[in-house]
Amino acid sequence: MEEQRLYEKWFDDENCFKVAISKQLDINIEILKKLFQDAGDIVQKEFYLRRIQGSVRIYVVYVDGLVDRTVIEDGILKPLLYEWRLTDGKDLMESILHRETHTVDIKKEKSFDKTLLGILKGDTAIFIQGYDQTLMVSTKKYPLRSISENDTEGGLRGPRDSFNESFRFSTALIRRRIRDPKLKVEQGTIGQRSRTDYGIMYIKDLADPALVENIKSKLNAYDIDGIFDSGMAEHLMEDNWHSIFPLFQATTRPDKVASGILEGRVAVVFDNSPEVVLAPCNFNMLLQASDDYYNRWAVGTFARIIRYLAAFLAITLPGFYIAVTVFHSEILPAKLLYAIASARSMVTFPIVVEMLLMEFLFELLREAGIRLPGPLGNTIGIVGGLIVGQSAVEAGIVSTIVVIVVALSAIASFAIPNEEFVSVYRLIKFFIIITSAFLGLYGFILGLLVVAIHLSELQSFGVPYMMPAVAGDKDKAWMKGDFVLRVPIKKMGKRPFWVNEKNQERLKGKNNESGK
Amino acid sequence: MNLENKMISNRQSFRMGILENITLGMVVIPYATLNLAGRWHFVAFLIGLLLGAIYMAVIYYLSRGISDYIGKDKAKVIPFGRIVSLLYTLRFVLRGGVIMFFFGKTVQEFLLQSFNLWTIIIIFALVCCYGASRDIEKRGRMLELLFPWMIIPIIFVAVFSISSIDLGELYSGLMGENYDMLHEGAGVLDVVRAGYVAFLITSSTELMLFTLPHQRENNWRHELKLGLWILISIFLAYVFIIGILGGHWVASDSQAALNVMEAAFIPGEILERADYPVLAFWIIGVFAVISGYMFYAKEALKVVAKIKKQGESKVSLVVVTISVILMSWVWSLDEVSVYLAQYMLWADVAISIGIPVVFLLKKDGKRILKRLALMLVMVSTTFVMWGCGSEEFKPLTNQQESVEDRDYVTNLTIQGDEITFTIADIKKYLSDATGDYETKEEKVKAIGLKDALDKYYEDKGRQLDLGHLSGITFEKVEKEQLREYVLEMSNLPSLGKSVNVTIELEDKKDKKEISLRQLIKDVYSGESFS
Secondary structure, eight states: OOHHHHHHHHHHHSSOOOOOOOSSSHHHHHHHHTTTTOTTTTEEEEEEEEETEEEEEEEEEEEEEBBOIIIIIIIIHHHHHHHTTEEEEEEEEHHIIIIOSSOOOOOOOOHHHHHHHHHHHHHHEETTOSSSSEEEEEBBBBOOOOOOOOOSSOOOSOOBBOOOOHHHHHHHHTTTTTOOOTEEEEEEETTTTTTTEEEEEETTTTSSSHHHHHHHHHHHHHSSSOOSHHHHHHHHHHOOTTTOOOOOOEEOOOHHHHHHHTOEEHHHHHTTOOOEEEOOOOOHHOOOOOOHHHHOHHHHHHHHHHHHHHHHHHHHHHHHHHIIIIIIIGGSSSHHHHHHHHHTTTOOHHHHHHHHHHHHHHHHHHHHHHHHHHHHHHHHHIIIIIIIIIHHHHTTTOOOOHHHHHHHHHHHHHTEEEEHHHHHHHHHHHHHHHHHHHHHHHHHHHHHHHHHHHHHHEEEETTTTTTTTTSGGGGGGGGGBBBSSOOOOOGGOOOOOTGGGGGOOOOSSSSOOOOO | OOOTTTOOOOOHHHHHHHHEEEEEEEEEHHHHHHHGGGGGGGHHHHHHHHHHHHHHHHHHHHHHTTTGGGTTOOSSSOOOOOHHHHHHHHHHHHHHHHHHHHHHHHHHHTTTSSSSSHHHHHHHHHHHHHHHHHHHHHHHHHHHHHHHHHHHHHHHHHHHHHHGGGHHHHHHHTTTTTOOTTTTTTHHHHHHHHHHHHHHGGGGGGHHOOOOOOOOOOOOOHHHHHHHHHHHHHHHHHHHHHHHOOHHHHHHOTTGGGGGGGOOGGGGGOOOHHHHHHHHHHHHHHHHHHHHHHHHHHHHHHHHHHOOOOOHHHHHHHHHHHHHHHHHHHHHHHHHHHHHHHHHHHHHHHHHHHHHHHHHHHHOOHHHHHHHHHHHHHHHHHHHHHHHHGEEEEESSSSOGGGGGGEEEEEEEEETTEEEEEOOOOOHHHHHHOOOEEEEEEEEEEEHHHHHHHHHHHHSSSSSOOOOEEEEEEEEOOHHHHHHHHHHHTOOTSTTOOOOEEEEETSSSSSSEEEEHHHHHHHHHHHOOO
């Protein structure tokens, strides 16, 4: 109860610490001790600095595990306690700030709240007797996995690095690709308790200021306890929350983000999230892969045609199979139809049930494969795919053709380069299965029509989701060259229409040759 | 940030115009002109196109005149008076209803014979309602996206069926040389009347009156291009239909034109029949037309009820949707539809021009709506329940079995009143890995093909599938009997019309081989089989 009273006294409604730093070190120490009571990972220690004028007390606080101890011991404590012993210490804070420590990243902090936030982020705070400010030394060293090869958005050509959970690493990977001083990283925190760092990255003269402001206002529109992944923030920022389609492009590829930023889009990087989100985003972007641009244009175009076809098959194949076999078998060539009919004659369930069973089995395997550790996940695939599938066919639960249809549709969905998008396809596939099961081809086409109507109303930050298929005007259809057809880089001379009008051109030839 | 509210681009306007205006014209005009004008059908067709072009020009002129009052400034589609808006609401509901009814019948006959018409209509109305719930800008985007969905399959079918066009038949058909027996004695008035009816079918171009003011750039070249493409598309469809099916067949059956898609030969034989998928995609065009009428009816109703809030706008759309469903039922009632048809024939188009002209010359209750919506729901539920018992709305067949519960007929032999079905033996097909299959024969005594199918179903509990016939043989049948069978076959969408038919008439010793399509054409044209 006493703690609760103290918390109410110290924290305001937005969970900010409202007490000021006291010049009396003992008061600060008392507050810190009470605040971090039972927090075993907080290291707090008092030191005495011997100077000509006498001893001065300092109090060092940091979180064990989030800091680089070498920096604290060699860069701060060793010089303060030994190297500068018995020197002039008139204005100790200024002296420490400018002379006595072996680190560049040190600054004064007036706010107790920001000091606490810094400590919790991995900085080391130094409270000094007689000063109502602290010195904050950047000593962050998080337990992180290293930058590893991209395993979710792989490609045959192009860089293989991917973001990890470190906010700073992510911004660095982007900065490394765009060495333009106009690349901005506007930082902030989101989540009242998690205080998660985020950074809005854009190029000042390319991104539409209204877009940047829009994203900022959406990030600050809610008070939430914590944000643990970009996905959570993404859902908070969406206008069409009821839509199943992602309105941000989430990617783990730094080259994709850098390329997006150069198109005038805005990237939002979140701490603890290996996925950076880009806005605006559209349907076409989610079907593009980075190596489309690294391969020759014809190869890139071919890959895209395959991907678009795959996307279409992924949602329509099971529904079309049901529509044709139950309602309109006239469409099928005779021998194929006989093969289907003979395979079906051994199965006990109706086609729709059979299809739903198989799809359910596949979803089950997929879910189990994700949850189990790597090698076990592979085993599940083999057990499920080969053994259960084979047994189901032999037991007359499903027919071989349905196994082929479900497998084809699954393989087609794997060709889609964005995992979030694949999940949407899975949902639509079930919707089309149901409409086709009820009304055959009529239901099949009505199902697709409903999806198309929904897609045509969607917008991501003011940009129609189905761009460039709904470009409206030719001048806005720049992406025609970057749609199913990927024109040669030489011909991709213009940026998208949402970029500042003055900076539309992105490719200029030096010898009287210009990109169009 | 990148949107220009309530405005559509020229490309969007073009695509909307094409989808809204060619879908019905392509299919219905050949039937209307052939049926009403006989051998002078092509003249009537040209008159219809000419009237259509003039109408489009008038609509374009009127849309420019009232553009300041529609869309751009006041964001209201029909701002000139609540009474006029009410009239527009009723007109569009009426038009939406008639298209919905005939569309429902077509889908029932070609795709869903075992379904009640209500199911088809209500589900389609709901999808149209969803499509009509967007604003003009999103509607423009929606139809821009859907445009290739319908046009590309049609182009594919046109390319693949071009070899089926009989150029001699086409030439003589357009000249009317062989169509003497069609509508014998058609006079000048009949020809003009047929032309007028053809024009009425294109009169959905009226929707441009409301679309064009929302267009970002108004320029006559664009509208000319749109008009020309509408007319060219309808003309090409006309040529294909006459060239492939022949005039007699088209003149005798309002839905015959849809059989033209069946003539497409898909390379590699990936699909046995292309007509079903294309018909499915043709639905998108019908969706564009009906959702268009519902959209503008909703906008007009909003003016009538002085609606500004979004929630109430949804209520107005619900009212319109229910009204369209009810109207489609009303169109099925002969005693009422006669009067409605007269109104559509003589008054509706005149009103569509008259109101804007009067307006140009002048140029200078929401709770009730909710109650109205509730009442309409109750009334429509009653009608739907009533309609379920109506013959007009009943399923055409109760046979809808899955692939394994059908018997696939490979050959059909008709001899007197006995029909022999040669059926592929699927069970043996399964056990034999060679890919060949054996057949068995089943004989049924019946008065017609449909009767035979029904008797077989009753007897064996399995549905006979005629979709993969490789041949039909008429052995020793009388001419009249042959004619009846062929007419019956022409109305069986599941039966491919490219099947070979062998005929041996009772009084002849020699045999004749002919394709079913040609046989149907011959039967409709009254050609003898001697």
